[in-house]
Amino acid sequence: MKSDIVKAILTRFLSSLLTLFLLVSFLFVIIRLSPGDPTDKYISSKLGTELSEKIAESFSLDQPVGDQYLSFISNLIRGDMGISYNYRQPVFKVIWEYFSFTLVFALISFVLQMLLSIALALFTAKKQNKNLDKVLSGFSLLIYSIPAFVLGVGLIYIFSVQLNLFPISGLKSIDYENLSFFFQFLDKFHHLVLPLITLTAAGIALFYKYIKEGIDDVLHQSFIINLRAAGVEENIILKRHVLPNAFRPLISVAGVELGVLLGGVLITEIIFSLPGMGRLTVNSIFSRDYPLVIGCVFTAGAVMIFANFLADLAKLKIDKRLIKGILN
């Protein structure tokens, strides 16, 4: 049994590596297919052929494509993603600066989504009210249908422009440096309230739907009737028997939803001008900072693959039957 678990984890890990490899290859193909000579993106062709040839040589463009591909991969493995045009720093370093914010931001939002949707689903499951269910399911569909940027801009209009409760954008106030540590934290939190609502709302609606469906599914099964007949308290049935089983549909989509979350982070950071990966990506695209763009996309993909790997591990922990599925 134990060797099976190790085997399953190893298989899953190898397949993650394969996916990462595919992603890198895909990136390479796209970059090579894109119109325009890479040297043109670096310097103007008007500066003379000699200089551009020199740069082409430094990019290894004179070598066969196969060799270029190999060096692209080996550079990525060593964490060398080139030098950003704008920041004049290694891409890795630039991304590292922005990445931590996005990670914390996305994680807070993810935890909030989980907690709130579970609480909401539990609440409705306890009430057993058909009309409430209907209203909430329609309402969750509506919330889910609001694009992040519409919600964000709407929230800015109501809470920042009209009520003047929260700042319009950014992460820090002007006098941030002069504040004490506690107030610095408070200031950041104050700036993050609207972005968090924007990022979290759609996720709550979606997770609520999955958990609710899971709960309804389990409630109809015979072992629940059995428990009721045995006189187990309704509360205990719900918490100890229904809820763990109800997570199954949620977990099976959690990996994909992480991707949605990361996409949402990109938009949210743009709306509120937050210093994170998403805004870095879009800004680097508009300033034609190609090494940085590629670095950002690669990082996003790598994070997703890693997160999916973790999600699968969590699944294995919860449901041992899945081991067989992976080994096949």
Next chain:
Amino acid sequence: MKFQLQIIHWLIFLWLITLVFKIELIVDYLSLFINYLGLLLNDSSAAISFLKFSLLDVLWSASLFIVLIPVIFIFQKKLGFLKRQLNFSFAFLTVLCFTFLFAPIISNDHPEFSKNLSVTKLLAPFSSVKKLELKKEKKEFTSEAELFRLEMNEIIKPSFNNDVIIADSVRIAPSVTYYQKNEATEILSQQLKTEDGQPLVEEKFFLLGTDEYGRDLFARLVYGTRISLTVGFGAIVISFIIGILLGFIAGYRGGLFDVLLNRFTETFLAFPVIYLVVLILALFGSTIFSVIIVLGISGWMSLFKIVKSEVLSIKQKDFFSTAELVGLNKSQLLLKEILPIIMAPVIVNLVFLFSNVVLAEAALSYLGLGTGNSYPSWGSMISSGQEYITKAWWLIAFPGLGLILTLFSVNSSARMLGKAVNPIIEK
């Protein structure tokens, strides 16, 4: 039998409303249509030289508008979905499709039209301004082609028109003076278009207000439905073709190809697609076609999974082996034996995909990587409206509301379809 409100009733209602309010415009369009046909017979080379998208658009939407109701009644039996009971989602989607088809009839204004910025800039909804028109020099045209050109320019509104003056207010007597933000300008009444000897002063009404360039928000919203729906339909057609073909091959053949494809879909599914789409659009340039293609290519994975699993199960069935033994080739197997069976889950998936694509297009336009500036897109309208958020709420409210309602209607229709197709889900 109790009367039930159906989609078809709502459609006829919309048609009647449009007919009543826009009858003059429709008559104009139709006369243009008839004249064009006449020109095509007499002087076909001139007629073809006039052919451009805006003319085609007007001609086609006007003629379709006239034949719409008869066509519906003739093909009543085939258009079974029109008999469905009306609900909010279906009603809104009908309005959307109606707007998509008849945009030139619903809004006669060019979505990019802007003139006299000082007057028309950032007008609130329901505001109106005065409009004067300069008289054109009457030349005696003899050729039919020239006459047609004149009529066409009169009816189809261009994006820029030097002969129109927009003002806050106009005083006619003793001399014609128009006021633009405290600036009075006198003009000779001979220069103006007249009606019964008086200078013609028209009221220009902006139902939803104007944006920062004085462009009519209603017209932009109406034409914006075209971007959303075109991108949506185009992308799901691409996804449909790729998903069905690859799913069929993977399920039917299996082998190495199947394994590779599986890895590939896993890669795509694990990826925050928007990063990839943004990268590709940035490298290859973003036009409406590249947006459609990229969104189409990035959306086929869920479809592939469905088709593959369905094909795998159908492959075991007796009727399928019979069809194989009879000697049907692969395309016949796919089109005649498999497609009809898997259509139901595929359609539900396509509708969900549609809402994803519409959302993605709007998000890309919001980021400035959308369909370019040739057409207004809801996403880019919101993005430019955000700069004026303190002054003009309507710039974000209306496109935002349009997007929310569209996505909500599509999502809830997909949910309803899913329930209808697969009643087991609903216990």
